Amino acid sequence: MTSSTETIHELANQKYKYGFVTDIETDSVPAGLSEDIIRLISAKKQEPEWLLEWRLKAYRHWRTMAEPRWPKVDYPTIDFDRIVYYSAPKQRPKLDSLDEVDPELLKTFEKLGIPLEEQKRLTGVAVDVVFDSVSVATSFKDKLGELGVIFCSMSEAVREHPDLVRKYLGTVVPYTDNFYAALNSAVFSDGSFCYIPKGVRCPMELSTYFRINAAGTGQFERTLLVAEDSSYVSYLEGCTAPQRDENQLHAAVVELIALDNAQIKYSTVQNWYPGDEQGKGGIYNFVTKRGICAGVNSKISWTQVETGSAITWKYPSCILKGDGSVGEFYSVALTNHFQQADTGTKMIHLGKNTSSTIVSKGISAGKGQNTYRGLVRIAKSATHARNYTQCDSMLIGDRCGAHTFPYIEVNNNSSQVEHEATTSKIGEEQLFYCRQRGLSEEDAVSLIVNGFCKEVFRELPMEFAVEAQKLLGISLEGTVG
Amino acid sequence: MLKVSNLQARVDGKMILNGLDLEVKAGEVHAIMGPNGSGKSTFANVLAGHEAFEVTGGTVEFEGKNLLEMEPEERAWAGIFLAFQYPVEIPGVGNTYFLRMALNAIRKARGQEELDSVAFMKVLREKVKLLKLRDDLLKRPLNEGFSGGEKKRNEILQMALLEPKLAILDETDSGLDIDALKIVADGVNALRDGTRSVIVVTHYQRLLDYIVPDHTHVLYKGKIVKSGGKELALELEEKGYGWIQESHAA
Ligand SMILES: Nc1ncnc2c1ncn2[C@@H]1O[C@H](COP(=O)(O)OP(=O)(O)OP(=O)(O)O)[C@@H](O)[C@H]1O
Numbered sequence: 001m002t003s004s005t006e007t008i009h010e011l012a013n014q015k016y017k018y019g020f021v022t023d024i025e026t027d028s029v030p031a032g033l034s035e036d037i038i039r040l041i042s043a044k045k046q047e048p049e050w051l052l053e054w055r056l057k058a059y060r061h062w063r064t065m066a067e068p069r070w071p072k073v074d075y076p077t078i079d080f081d082r083i084v085y086y087s088a089p090k091q092r093p094k095l096d097s098l099d100e101v102d103p104e105l106l107k108t109f110e111k112l113g114i115p116l117e118e119q120k121r122l123t124g125v126a127v128d129v130v131f132d133s134v135s136v137a138t139s140f141k142d143k144l145g146e147l148g149v150i151f152c153s154m155s156e157a158v159r160e161h162p163d164l165v166r167k168y169l170g171t172v173v174p175y176t177d178n179f180y181a182a183l184n185s186a187v188f189s190d191g192s193f194c195y196i197p198k199g200v201r202c203p204m205e206l207s208t209y210f211r212i213n214a215a216g217t218g219q220f221e222r223t224l225l226v227a228e229d230s231s232y233v234s235y236l237e238g239c240t241a242p243q244r245d246e247n248q249l250h251a252a253v254v255e256l257i258a259l260d261n262a263q264i265k266y267s268t269v270q271n272w273y274p275g276d277e278q279g280k281g282g283i284y285n286f287v288t289k290r291g292i293c294a295g296v297n298s299k300i301s302w303t304q305v306e307t308g309s310a311i312t313w314k315y316p317s318c319i320l321k322g323d324g325s326v327g328e329f330y331s332v333a334l335t336n337h338f339q340q341a342d343t344g345t346k347m348i349h350l351g352k353n354t355s356s357t358i359v360s361k362g363i364s365a366g367k368g369q370n371t372y373r374g375l376v377r378i379a380k381s382a383t384h385a386r387n388y389t390q391c392d393s394m395l396i397g398d399r400c401g402a403h404t405f406p407y408i409e410v411n412n413n414s415s416q417v418e419h420e421a422t423t424s425k426i427g428e429e430q431l432f433y434c435r436q437r438g439l440s441e442e443d444a445v446s447l448i449v450n451g452f453c454k455e456v457f458r459e460l461p462m463e464f465a466v467e468a469q470k471l472l473g474i475s476l477e478g479t480v481g
Numbered sequence: 482m483l484k485v486s487n488l489q490a491r492v493d494g495k496m497i498l499n500g501l502d503l504e505v506k507a508g509e510v511h512a513i514m515g516p517n518g519s520g521k522s523t524f525a526n527v528l529a530g531h532e533a534f535e536v537t538g539g540t541v542e543f544e545g546k547n548l549l550e551m552e553p554e555e556r557a558w559a560g561i562f563l564a565f566q567y568p569v570e571i572p573g574v575g576n577t578y579f580l581r582m583a584l585n586a587i588r589k590a591r592g593q594e595e596l597d598s599v600a601f602m603k604v605l606r607e608k609v610k611l612l613k614l615r616d617d618l619l620k621r622p623l624n625e626g627f628s629g630g631e632k633k634r635n636e637i638l639q640m641a642l643l644e645p646k647l648a649i650l651d652e653t654d655s656g657l658d659i660d661a662l663k664i665v666a667d668g669v670n671a672l673r674d675g676t677r678s679v680i681v682v683t684h685y686q687r688l689l690d691y692i693v694p695d696h697t698h699v700l701y702k703g704k705i706v707k708s709g710g711k712e713l714a715l716e717l718e719e720k721g722y723g724w725i726q727e728s729h730a731a
């Protein structure tokens with residue numbers, strides 16, 4: 001009889017299923033970063049002067065900054081001069097339907113199990129595909145247009161809605177915020193822009209699938225989402241990348257703005273290439289995501305399922321400025337082999353009667369290292385603020401690690417902060433129980449881990465929850481224990 | 482059906498089973514009794530393939546196959562079912578979902594078609610009716626927050642659904658009220674069709690009024706030290722284990 005740990009290692013050694021490279025001719029700028037490169041990027045994108053100036057300011061500021069070393073992750077020094085900062089698929093005429101989309105691209109999505117047409121037809125999800133930095137397909141635009149909803153690529157927004165972009169870009173995450181946010185501000189290639197007008201409840205989930213494709217190209221996405229008074233939107237972000245040897249840097253910035261009584265639900269499934277069994281390759285995912293509940297009784301919910309990347313460094317945060325505003329963070333982070341994740345959230349309470357909920361589920365397997373890092377700050381002005389934090393870690397095998405760093409700062413005494421944390425090993429008795437009932441070890445682990453993550457999955461929109469469970473299942477084949 | 486010869490097993494370096502012999506024929510019900518810590522649960526777990534218990538000697542044959550070489554799930558597929566003395570809780574996993582996964586895993590392994598949710602619910606409802614289980618227990622996470630008696634009844638529901646060839650009940654009667662005891666016994670008796678066998682581990686002869694054993698055994702210090710018919714259970718109830726321990730020691 002093989003011991004369960006042996007089987008676990010076998011399971012953990014299955015290959016990354018989404019490892020493939022799509023060959024689309026790219027149009028890249030030379031490697032390295034200088035003011036000239038930034039001017040070139042801006043020119044290629046035919047940007048207005050103010051944006052170029054903003055990029056240059058960000059670049060100059062970035063030059064004065066050092067890479068952060070406080071996260072509990074370990075990686076070789078990144079040579080920023082070897083990165084190609086811009087790459088776009090060759091210009092194509094505007095597309096009216098998916099039939100006109102590059103068949104190579106469609107094949108890619110098929111392999112990912114994301115048939116666009118099916119999605120459009122069956123689920124009514126509007127899909128804006130960001131493929132290697134430039135959007136190549138946008139759908140449901142007309143329907144959204146009738147409601148005044150803007151959902152387009154950032155480049156298009158800069159052209160078509162410059163005033164809106166100028167008003168909000170960098171207001172939640174200024175270019176001075178951190179090293180990677182500064183870099184992103186200087187070189188961001190594309191991303192999504194969303195604007196929900198006053199009183200509009202966006203009738204469909206807005207969805208973007210990201211892919212990192214050209215070899216050695218760091219991807220710098222910039223997403224800006226504005227929800228006007230009393231509007232509602234649910235935004236889905238999912239991604240997976242082809243297998244490669246070289247580490248790829250990804251430094252996205254996402255900014256959310258919720259005005260009075262507005263609600264934004266932002267869900268992410270992240271499944272980028274995590275590197276191989278020896279820890280070689282994989283994506284470096286250094287992301288700055290932040291939302292501001294600027295208006296009264298507004299609400300921002302972040303839900304994330306993080307199964308990919310060699311290194312994840314990400315703290316989707318909420319600034320609760322409006323009185324009575326609500327921030328939520330639901331997270332599943334899974335690390336296997338040599339994957340490292342340092343993730344969590346910041347809830348900054350400024351307004352009165354603001355409340356926040358944090359539910360974090362960390363799963364470590366192989367030699368994976370999983371860190372929860374969370375800050376709950378309650379300002380003096382935030383009277384009667386409330387926070388509830390639940391932070392659970394599950395260990396699979398005995399070579400992985402889980403770490404928790406909760407930071408709590410309370411500056412008034414009418415507020416309430418609750419923190420619960422648990423760490424458990426996946427139960428031998430639970431596994432045995434499932435196997436005694438006929439489940440294979442792999443299915444048993446997947447079942448138990450999915451159960452462990454239930455509180456997070458139920459926050460995801462239906463179709464996304466199914467996909468997330470599938471991804472977790474796939475990652476567990478390479479993570480199981 | 483099941484032939485156990487000279488079975489020896491240890492846990493944490495400590496010998497628990499010391500040459501256990503037992504033969505169970507198709508259709509038979511065997512009761513195993515014995516003082517606390519004598520190795521009853523260990524025996525049940527070894528039969529089911531728990532890896533914490535290391536088999537150091539002896540053989541176990543199940544329907545002509547070497548059981549000891551099989552993985553726990555392979556034993557389940559072959560028809561072995563263990564109703565646990567302490568069923569574990571699995572947070573976040575719906576009871577009904579689990580039941581369907583288990584049944585389909587076993588059906589698949591046996592080359593039967595998997596049941597879709599409609600067909601499954603039909604089968605499930607039948608069994609639930611038989612066991613008079615409250616509906617809400619099906620919707621809740623597996624065993625989570627179930628009372629002791631509810632957990633035991635849920636074990637029997639699983640047994641009824643999976644229709645094993647050999648069911649091992651480890652103190653399923655402990656903690657059950659009288660009505661539940663009868664329901665559990667009905668569940669077990671419904672399974673009996675002349676080919677399926679049952680091993681009942683119990684401390685009380687009361688259960689054996691409802692599930693009448695063909696053979697009763699006393700397990701003591703990891704060995705079967707006395708076997709008899711149904712009346713042995715009565716005798717044990719009356720006299721305790723002292724007399725057996727003395728005669729065994731002598
Ligand atoms: N995992 C374990 N680690 C260490 N000792 C164990 C373990 N499991 C069982 N034992 C020991 O093995 C012996 C037999 O235990 P077992 O559970 O088989 O007894 P039992 O006959 O079922 O008792 P009871 O009637 O109380 O249920 C006991 O001394 C117990 O402490």
Ligand SMILES: [Mg+2]
Nearest residue numbers: 521522523566
């Ligand atoms: Mg016992």
